[in-house]
Amino acid sequence: MKFFFALAAAVLIGIGFVAQQHAAYREPLGEMLHLKLLSHLARNRLWLLGIAAMVCGQVLGATALDESDVSSVEPILATNLLFALVFAHVLYREPLNRRVWQGGILVTAGSGLFLAFGRPHAGRPPGPESTRWLVAAVVVVLVVFLVLTARPRSLRTKAMLLAASAGMLWGVQDVLTRGSLLVLGHGVGGLVRSWLPYGMILIAVVGLLLAQSAFDAAPLRISLPAATAAEPLIGIILGILIFYERVRTTPEALAAMVAGLLMMVGGIVVLGRSPYLGKRETVETERQR
Template sequence: MISGDGAVTTALALVAACFIGAGFVAQQHVAYREPLAEMLHVRLLTHLVRRPVWLLGIAAMVCGQVLSAAALDESDLGRVEPLLATNLIFAFVIAHLVYKEWLSRAVWWGAVLVTGGVASFLTFGRPHGGQPAGPESPRWLAAGAVMALAAVLVLAAAPCSLRTKAILFSAAAGMMFGVQDALTRGTLLARGGGLGSVMWNWQPYALVVIAVLSLLLAQSAFDAAPIAISLPAITAAEPVIGIVLGVFVFAERLQITAGALAAEVAGLIMIVVGITVLGRSPYPGKPEPVASGGDGPS
């Protein structure tokens, strides 16, 4: 039986996931109408900020993040993060109901696999302990390694089809969002030394740069393909990278019992299979060029 506090935490996390999912749907709906030539260019963002629906999507995502922070304030990571992973399911439901996007049975199964895999990994991984990593700590090199891997994915996407570009850009965006989460945590920890320690710290400035790059990668993925293909890798990569950086940067420890390890591996396998299923789902493709702000496909 769920206690009163547990029920509040669950409700906050699910509402947060709904807002985040709705925000992604609105962003993708607008970004998909932009010309393909704008992928990975800052002008994509400069065009999108003029679109009211896209701004509503950003606002919805921010609301979701605020609610998720409130849920985390009431409970621990292991309970809240798996619920937040349902944002992919909410996104698909909202896209189907609001924009009448056709989603096959395979797409729904893929979404369930990705969501279930993320939830399994987070529930059984459940990082604990650890110690803060100061801005001068060499442990932050792990975040640099993640950024380098994200860059490799972006470069590898150059000769690929739009479908593959969307998946690779999405995965890179999710990885950068994970770095963003780690930098946010590092910046918040630096507040203990006062405002001066924050201002002379490299982390808040890096956080702004990473936030813009993450957003650009996500919108480029949304520009390339429908939400069933362009969103799942973000949902999967961000929390997984967040936990990985928690281990390497903040010296947190994962559950290492035989059962926990088996569940974590099974979760990762489910994520890979789910993204593979979604990546193979049919869609009519996006014609090139698409007039900016026009009535392109959605």
């Protein structure tokens, strides 16, 4: 049953990403990184359906995780990138060449390999006042740096950097969500007085804005892979540093995790080099006609 839930979650998340990107890609480039982009998208039925599909997928994923361990479920959830590429192919009627398939498979297989052999477990949860949360703040600072770096870049590079930033914030959101649930276990009053749920909501909104800005800049095969790879990596790293979770450190596990990382990076590079027609290039071509 856990396999069914995880696979259904991956399908719904993939559909959600495609619907969001299809709507965001039609918004003006001048709205990137502005809340105006989200306010306009919130009036788009297709985008709202995409958000609903993604939320349902995340709920199913959480159900699967509740029935099993992370190492057996997360690799299946990572296949959402492949489903997204297939749905984008059906929607846009664009050919999926060998390079796109190679990149998508590398990112997905690399994520699965890293998660399956890392197997984070146990740990010692921090309190809301713990200084361990400063590690999450460091990730946020790094995200700010990436966003500032992305502004003067080409659409292709900008989309990849913004997507990576969104994925990193989703990783932060994951640990804040877990921290909030732990506080909730001691009573609703403690959760209301804690900064964790408010930080989680803020990070979620900023992550959503960065993701939609990436979708606004470039097709899905350019704008999604970096986010898909960044979220589980940051989530595991923060889980180790904040929750003191442990990962397997046998020579085989370490070799597999390194191989998984290299595969993810290689897949992102392959997808980043795949030919595509950006919005500015499309406008220039139409004017020449």
